[in-house]
Amino acid sequence: MARDLTIQQVAEATGLSVHAVRYYEKVGLLALIQRSANGHRRYSPEDVVWLEFLMRLRATGMSIQQVHAFAKLVREQPTNVKERRLLLEAHRDRVKQNLEKLAHNLQVIELKIEHYQHLEATGKSDLHCIFWQNYLEQMSDHKLH
Amino acid sequence: MARDLTIQQVAEATGLSVHAVRYYEKVGLLALIQRSANGHRRYSPEDVVWLEFLMRLRATGMSIQQVHAFAKLVREQPTNVKERRLLLEAHRDRVKQNLEKLAHNLQVIELKIEHYQHLEATGKSDLHCIFWQNYLEQMSDHKLH
């Protein structure tokens, strides 16, 4: 068998700290982790898959509380798939919005970099934002909604 | 004149709290805000533009510390444009990487939603991840690097 992992192996596999893995269990993101004879946690592959999914929720900005709400649904309402779907759909929509904002902010940052390149090319130290302001106006005029 | 704003107006314009605007000044993200006769802060349009740019850095995941380093460069090395550019380029690269990770995580979340839709359509409560695992394998096989 030996397909079950120790907490350390899980930590290595996921990139979390051992502490964080225990913490996630304590706050209810993971449940019912099996124990070996001596009381040590043994993680099944399913546990790891679940943990990795939770990490994606976290990485996309879902709070521990919200992840907990989702985990609770999965544990306590095995027949209620709809609620879980709605929760994830709401999250997906937030993530998409966030992605758009990020992409826009990235654009502005790239514009600022171009501005610096322009300054370097022309040897000027700083025009106190005249060039930059023009750029910004362009941005807000037709590149943003 | 009246083109200079009170701290409250700045807060409204940027969506920050009045407290946060003062906090940003205290930790060195803003400097030299003018004062009116009675000692109240008066923000110039340039101050607001600068603040808005800082907010984009924050929104893309730059820490207060790093923003401070950037702000310090701008204040103390007006002739050294290159360092500022390098700092922003490094940040841009991190943001791009993060965007890719986010987009991928979003994909997986959407897959999970599809999985739930599938369960709902077929009336099954949960196959304990057989369908889902297949999906995941597909993902890791050819949709991810």
Added chain:
DNA sequence: TATTGACTTAGAGTGAACTCTAAGTTGTAG
């Protein structure tokens, strides 16, 4: 004149998400 409201300061408090510590148990290697 009294109150209201917007501002000022220094510094204390908060919430999120870990992160670490201390004290103890267990299993193996020398």
Added chain:
DNA sequence: CTACAACTTAGAGTTCACTCTAAGTCAATA
């Protein structure tokens, strides 16, 4: 037999980024 490494627990501590409080100043209004 002893040392060591890996685990266990409860709970304390840390970091970040605000967020709020208390006490005070000042200008305008009732």
